[in-house]
Amino acid sequence: MSELYAYTLLVLVGFLPSEIWRLLGLVAARGVADESELFMWVRAVAIAVLAGVIAKIILFPPGTLASVPAVIRLAAIICGFAAFLVVRRSVFAGVVAGEVVLILGALAYGI
Amino acid sequence: MPPLPPTESPERSAIAVFFAGFRAAWRSVLAYVVIGTYVGIGALTHDFGFGLGWALASTALVWAGPAQVILVSALGAGVAPIETALAVGVSSARLLPMVISLLPLIRRPQTPYRALVLPAHLTAVTMWIEALRLLPQVPREARIPFANGVGCGFMAAAQAGTLIGYYLATSLPPLLTAGLLFLTPISFLISTTRNCRLMSDWLALAFGLVLGPLMAAWQMGLDLLWSGVLGGSLAYGIHRLREALK
Numbered sequence: 001m002s003e004l005y006a007y008t009l010l011v012l013v014g015f016l017p018s019e020i021w022r023l024l025g026l027v028a029a030r031g032v033a034d035e036s037e038l039f040m041w042v043r044a045v046a047i048a049v050l051a052g053v054i055a056k057i058i059l060f061p062p063g064t065l066a067s068v069p070a071v072i073r074l075a076a077i078i079c080g081f082a083a084f085l086v087v088r089r090s091v092f093a094g095v096v097a098g099e100v101v102l103i104l105g106a107l108a109y110g111i
Numbered sequence: 112m113p114p115l116p117p118t119e120s121p122e123r124s125a126i127a128v129f130f131a132g133f134r135a136a137w138r139s140v141l142a143y144v145v146i147g148t149y150v151g152i153g154a155l156t157h158d159f160g161f162g163l164g165w166a167l168a169s170t171a172l173v174w175a176g177p178a179q180v181i182l183v184s185a186l187g188a189g190v191a192p193i194e195t196a197l198a199v200g201v202s203s204a205r206l207l208p209m210v211i212s213l214l215p216l217i218r219r220p221q222t223p224y225r226a227l228v229l230p231a232h233l234t235a236v237t238m239w240i241e242a243l244r245l246l247p248q249v250p251r252e253a254r255i256p257f258a259n260g261v262g263c264g265f266m267a268a269a270q271a272g273t274l275i276g277y278y279l280a281t282s283l284p285p286l287l288t289a290g291l292l293f294l295t296p297i298s299f300l301i302s303t304t305r306n307c308r309l310m311s312d313w314l315a316l317a318f319g320l321v322l323g324p325l326m327a328a329w330q331m332g333l334d335l336l337w338s339g340v341l342g343g344s345l346a347y348g349i350h351r352l353r354e355a356l357k
Contacts, residue, residue, distance in 0.1 A: 012192065017203060018174070021200075022210050026214065029218075034216050036215075045208045045347075048343040051303065051315065052342070054296045065293055084304070091140045095297050095301065103286065111285060111289070
């Protein structure tokens, strides 16, 4: 595909379908005061959406992550979460622990 | 707590606050998660035959990891543009509640629309998580430049990752790319948990984890947005009910 066509596609197919949600949010946020009940509800919806993204990546993973068995992916996310809780609520400790379990598990499985 | 410099002239302090936000992003584990994630995206973009300029522009313009993965792999595999646009739009729907729950925290009654366009564009999961955590400690008049600084800090990390991944593409072993792809779920789960304060936050997290994959398996469009609306409303409802019974 030509250079110009690739950039046109980037704007029409990549940028606009994402940006439309941000602009809708910009308009919709107009009537929402912080600390209001509506704000609390939207916050809960945003957290639930994000939790759905997380669970979906673990259970229906993209690319090479799909070659790691589901049981190893689940073990890794549980161990990472446990490490976060145990090590003074450290995000760093949790991410490292989860990655170590995933890599060791994948190596043991023979990837 | 982000160290905020003492206020001097308004323009100068806005720049100083912007850089305080920029530094706050780089002090977060999420900056390094973003680099790792975008190394994977940069490599993917290279493998599907796009140019480096296109890769960097897609990070700046789309600014949503999962949407970029869909965009690159669908266009690269020859999927029709209209179908690709729909898939990208469905994936980015999660940005809507994030923008609505961020902007009320940073604007003031006199804030014009145009001042909110940049923070809205910079809103992505990483920026949203760190902004929600740090903004309560930032004076309201400083919040827009601070949020822009956090967003640009993560954007700089993403651009660095895209560049590195684009050049390393051919030499990345599958085990490493699997590890990079795993950074997103593990870091998002832990940082969202750290931000949970109210019971509705905790319930929303739990409901979302269960409902997300259930609705995805059901194969309906916008499954994440629907599972979010359902899970979030349940969480909020239970929280309200408990408050009322107290």
